[in-house]
Every structure is written in C-alpha cells, then in structure tokens.
Amino acid sequence: MNAQQPLIEINALKKYFIIRRSLITRLLASRKNLLVRAVDGVDLAIREGETLGLVGESGCGKSTLGRSILNIFPPTEGEVLYRRENILKYNPSKLLQFREKAQIIFQNPYSSLNPRKTVRDIIAVPLLQKGINNPVQREERIMELLNRVGLSEYHINNYPHQFSGGQRQRIGIARALAMKPSFIVCDEPVSALDVSVQAQIINLLEDLQQEFNLTYLFITHDLSVIYYVSNRIAVMYLGKIVEVAATKALFESPLHPYTRALLSAIPVVDRTARRKRIILEGNVPSPINVPPGCPFHPRCPERKGDLCRSVIPELRQVRSDHLVMCHLNSA
Ligand code: SF4
Numbered sequence: 001m002n003a004q005q006p007l008i009e010i011n012a013l014k015k016y017f018i019i020r021r022s023l024i025t026r027l028l029a030s031r032k033n034l035l036v037r038a039v040d041g042v043d044l045a046i047r048e049g050e051t052l053g054l055v056g057e058s059g060c061g062k063s064t065l066g067r068s069i070l071n072i073f074p075p076t077e078g079e080v081l082y083r084r085e086n087i088l089k090y091n092p093s094k095l096l097q098f099r100e101k102a103q104i105i106f107q108n109p110y111s112s113l114n115p116r117k118t119v120r121d122i123i124a125v126p127l128l129q130k131g132i133n134n135p136v137q138r139e140e141r142i143m144e145l146l147n148r149v150g151l152s153e154y155h156i157n158n159y160p161h162q163f164s165g166g167q168r169q170r171i172g173i174a175r176a177l178a179m180k181p182s183f184i185v186c187d188e189p190v191s192a193l194d195v196s197v198q199a200q201i202i203n204l205l206e207d208l209q210q211e212f213n214l215t216y217l218f219i220t221h222d223l224s225v226i227y228y229v230s231n232r233i234a235v236m237y238l239g240k241i242v243e244v245a246a247t248k249a250l251f252e253s254p255l256h257p258y259t260r261a262l263l264s265a266i267p268v269v270d271r272t273a274r275r276k277r278i279i280l281e282g283n284v285p286s287p288i289n290v291p292p293g294c295p296f297h298p299r300c301p302e303r304k305g306d307l308c309r310s311v312i313p314e315l316r317q318v319r320s321d322h323l324v325m326c327h328l329n330s331a
Contacts, residue, residue: 006045007215013078015039015068037287038064040239051216053230061239062219066185103176107188109168113160120156126178145174166197186218235259238295245322255324257302
C-alpha cells in the first residue's frame with residue numbers, strides 16, 4: 001500500500017442536471033430549461049488505502065459527486081482517473097471491470113435491497129457477474145461473506161424485512177465486498193442507524209479496510225462521525241470543494257469560513273473546548289441559481305467587498321497538504 005499515491009483523481013468534474021420545462025411554458029413565457037449545477041468543477045485526489053471524508057450540508061452535491069465518480073451519473077465534463085486511466089473513456093467491457101473494483105454502500109440499506117429476494121439471491125448477483133457459476137462455490141463464498149460482516153449462516157434464506165437496520169447495512173456491505181473491490185463510496189452509511197449500531201458498522205468498515213486494503217470515500221453530513229473515520233476531509237459547498245486537509249489539521253485550524261461555521265455547530269461536552277458558535281445568514285442558495293464570485297459570499301461572515309462578490313477563488317494549497325478556496329487565504 002502506498003498511502004501517498006492517488007487511487008482516484010478527479011479533475012474539473014462537473015455534473016449538471018437539466019430540468020426540462022414543457023414546450024408550452026417555454027413558448028408562452030420564453031423561458032429556457034433550467035440547469036442544476038450539482039457538481040461544479042471539482043478537483044480531488046483520493047489516496048490508496050485512505051478514508052477521505054466528504055462533508056457538507058444536505059443538497060451540496062456530495063452524493064452526486066460520489067455517484068459521478070462511479071459513473072452511475074455520467075459526468076457532464078471533466079475526468080475521473082482510476083490508477084491513472086480515465087474511466088470516462090472506457091468502453092463498456094472496461095467499464096464493467098471498473099465497476100467490480102469500485103463499489104457503493106448506500107445510506108438506506110432497506111431501499112437498496114430487493115425485498116423479494118433472500119440474502120442468498122442478493123449476494124449471488126455480483127458473484128454471478130464475477131463468473132462464479134458453480135453453485136457450491138457460490139454458496140461457500142456467500143457463507144464466507146456473511147460471516148465476515150458479522151451475520152450467521154442461518155440468515156442466508158431470510159428476506160430484508162426480517163433484519164434490523166444494522167443487519168441490513170451488513171448485507172449491503174457483504175454485497176459490495178463480493179466483487180473484491182479496491183475502492184468503495186460509502187454514502188451516508190450510518191446516518192439511518194441508531195448511535196450504538198453506527199459504532200459497530202464503523203468498526204466493521206475499519207476492520208475490512210485493514211484486511212482488504214480498501215480505499216473509502218466516506219460521505220456524511222455528520223462531522224462527529226467523519227472525525228473518527230477519516231484520514232483527510234474534503235468540505236463541499238454548493239457543488240464545489242472549498243477545503244481539503246488532514247482530519248486533525250482541519251479540526252484544529254480550519255481555514256475556510258464555511259468550515260469554521262460547520263465546526264462551531266458540533267456539540268461539545270467539555271466547556272473549555274467549546275468554539276464560539278457562528279450562525280450563518282440565510283440558506284444555502286439554489287444550485288440552479290449559483291451566486292457570482294465566491295459561491296459562499298452571500299452567507300460569509302468574513303466576505304471582503306467586490307473581490308468576494310465578483311471573483312471565484314481558486315482551490316489552492318496554502319499549507320502543507322491543506323487546500324482552501326478563499327481569497328482570505330490566497331498566498
Ligand atoms: Fe468568504 Fe470571500 Fe473567502 Fe468566499 S472568498 S469564503 S466570501 S472571505
């Protein structure tokens with residue numbers, strides 16, 4: 001394992017969705033279709049063997065970015081490099097091979113599992129794709145995967161509704177592991193679970209990472225969770241990455257005003273460790289109508305006049321391994 005080598009590199013990645021108006025509305029009101037800029041020019045590297053946390057408020061584009069990296073949502077522009085090859089240029093058979101290596105674990109394990117299939121059938125799907133056609137071998141592999149994620153062999157004939165939320169997430173993890181992946185997008189994998197179960201699933205993901213040298217993109221809106229799981233953290237706002245740093249550096253000395261506001265909202269028991277709460281003005285703007293200049297300027301408590309209102313700052317390195325997109329920190 002080389003912890004410094006990027007496994008995934010994302011360059012100028014954009015994912016726009018078009019909201020089509022009806023022909024009559026367009027003719028009568030002379031209005032064009034609307035463009036939702038869900039991911040708007042993201043540059044990011046995910047190093048082999050690390051957990052990169054991706055955090056931001058709901059609707060900032062985190063999940064769309066995760067799905068665009070896997071080409072579940074084909075990007076509008078940009079590059080996604082996996083071991084230095086642009087997966088967006090892959091032919092269908094190469095893309096299928098990439099999809100074996102890059103898996104996703106979803107937030108809601110119940111809706112991501114087919115309710116009409118048993119655990120055996122659910123985990124058999126990727127194994128059949130992988131060419132394990134011998135029923136005995138397939139059954140052995142399913143048992144092995146169930147044991148590895150903390151389920152028992154007698155669960156094999158059960159249906160998803162017969163499991164608790166945590167057990168269902170374990171089935172989702174077993175399904176992802178069946179392909180022997182090297183990279184997994186964990187999309188809010190513990191957000192729908194009780195706190196006690198969250199810890200068990202996080203521990204399981206960490207054990208699996210060690211055992212199989214997995215690389216994770218861990219998406220969450222919960223900063224307390226991300227602190228414990230991530231080696232580095234990327235903060236996302238309105239389709240853009242605004243700060244990237246090692247977890248300790250980001251928590252101890254955040255550079256972007258948005259990151260400072262997010263961190264100030266974390267409840268802390270120790271009074272001496274509490275930060276002054278920063279209340280942001282207004283709501284997150286719509287990705288249909290992104291503000292000019294710095295996208296955070298309408299809410300930024302530290303904005304500096306015309307510069308922030310009219311010029312988009314670049315994401316640049318201002319300290320060792322610490323990048324920020326803010327005019328205040330431009331060297
Ligand atoms: Fe605030 Fe300006 Fe920095 Fe944007 S560029 S975060 S508006 S100070």
